[in-house]
Amino acid sequence: MAAATNGAHIAHIAHAVNVNGAADPLPVLVIGSGSTGLAFAHGLRKAAIRCIVFEKNPPRTRERDWSMGLHWGAPVLRSLMPDDWWPRIQSVHADPSEPPQDPDTLKFVQGDNGNTIAAFPISNFYRLRRSKLRALLSEHVDIRHEKRLVHVTFADDAKSLTAHFSDGTSATGSMLVAADGARSTTRRCLLGPDLGAINKIPYCATFVESRYAKEQALFLRSFHPLYLATxxxxxxxxxxxxxxxxxxxxxxxxxxxxYISWPSSLEEQxxxxxxxDAQRLAQQKEFAKKFxxxxxxxxEWATEDAGVWYMGMTEWDPGHQGHRWDNHSGLITMVGDAAHPMTYQRGQGLNHSLMDAGKLRDTLVKIRDGADRSQAITSFEDEMIQRAGDEVRSCTTNTALLHDWEKVKHSPLYSKGMAKNH
Known part of the structure; x- marks a missing residue:
């Protein structure tokens, strides 16, 4: 039976047909061309496993850009990329002329007086620009744009599935991997509109992006060439x-x-x-007077045309009761933010997402070489749900403690820095 979920549903069909009618092996279908989906696609390409990436947005869409922290996940990204590409990672660094320091220190300061609260040792901490990382990882990948997933159907022989898109087209593959972000359509397909919905939590932040005059920029960067927390x-x-x-x-x-973030009830949000945006920026400027x-x-120096992005914080715990999805005998699974969106104050999201991509690539190689698909995918999910689910819960706790001055020193950031949980 088909279960409708906000226009997205899963159903079973009697027969699956290759999208091109060809006899070659069916591709792995990857939903989402973010960093995780593209890195995974490269891992499959490296392993000679055919895949196609489907992206809901048109090509060259101007999206919000930001930098992401890559640290313990760096070896995994390197294993997914072509062997001779790793030197290119410096080109997508926030400052390509400033290689990550080893060792380096992330300073955590008291917001009203600038005194150092803690200094976390860290090695090879990359700040990668999302837009440039995606551009790099898009090379040599088959990406189909303007393909918004609507529903998925499964062949009765459990050997293939078909993804159906809002433009009326479809694609049949040997498996579907959802890397379609924190508000994943695939997750809602698998679990329904309620269990699959993102969980809002009572904290929010407004991000500001700005350029400055020469002396102002030199002053702002004098505190650290890349990052500072408070x-x-x-x-x-x-x-x-x-x-x-x-x-x-x-x-x-x-x-x-x-950014400055603060406790904010869902009612206030x-x-x-x-x-x-002008109201958001004015609010942040008022907060900053105390900083x-x-x-x-x-x-104070940010002009009215500065980039402004407000967001209430969210998470989704794959280990929560009722959140385990049916992978349909290993035909469909999720990775990255689709499977475990987490808060960002400890910089773990990208690293766990890349770990998912690396482990799933290894799993698909085992399946290609004869492993039972259903058992292999379920085993992959078991590990991911335990590892990343623990991180989701840890990050949510961390967010709450960082916004309670009396408990800041009990936060995972204070006790672990950027280190991996396990």
Whole structure:
């Protein structure tokens, strides 16, 4: 029987047909061309397993950009990429002229006076620009754009499935891997609109992206070339980073990305949902008056045309009761934010997502070489749900503690820094 879920559903059909009517092996269908989906696609390409990536947006869509922390997941990304590509990773770094330091230190400061609360040792901590990483990983990958998943059907012989898209087209594959982000359509297909929906939590943040005059940019970057974190006694938390340094010799080309986050009830989030970017920026500027440098000046100097992005924080725990999905004998699974969206204050999301991609690539190689598909995919999911589900819960706890000044030193960030949970 077909179960409808907000226009997306799963049904069984009597026969599956190759989308091109060809006799060659059916491809793995990857939903979503974010960093995780593209890295996974490269891993399959490297293993000589055919795949096609489907992306809901048109090509060259201008999307919000940000930088992401890559640290313990770096060896996994390297294993997925072509062997001779790893030196290119520096080209997608926030500042390509500033290699990650080894060792380095992430400073955590008190928000009102700038005193150091903690200094976390870290090695080879990359700040990768999302847009540039996606551009790199898009090379040599078969990506079909403007393909918004609507529903999935399964062949009765359990050997194939078909993805159906909103434009009326479809594609048949040997398996479907959902890498379609925190608000995954695939997750709602598998679990329904309620269990598959993202979970909102009572914290929010407004991100600001801005460039500055030469002396201002030099001053802001003097605190650290790439990143700085803070907790404020008034229960705020903040992060400051260099988003990009297009020309290392011209500080006016440097872009900074920073935020202040705070406890915010779901009722407050709903009541302010209509706010404009100007209102969001004005609120942040007011918060920043209580902050130390570089937040104080970064907000004061930010002009009205600065980029502004507000978001209520969300998560989804794959280990929560009722959240285990049916993988239909190993025909369909999820990775990355589709499977375990988590809060970002400890910089774990990208690293776990890449770990998923690496482990699933290894699993598909085993299946190609004769392993039982249903057992292999279920085993992959068991490990991922335990590992990443634990991280989701840890990150949510971390977010709550970082916004409670009396408990900041009990937070996972304070006790573990950026280190992997296990």
């Amino acid at each position: 907790a404020h006694p008034d229960n705020y938390m903040g992060f400051f980073s260099t988003q990009s340094a297009e020309d290392p010799e011209d500080p006016t080309t440097w872009t900074f990305n920073f 709903e009541a302010t949902a209509h706010w404009t 130390c440098e570089p937040w104080k000046s970064a907000y």
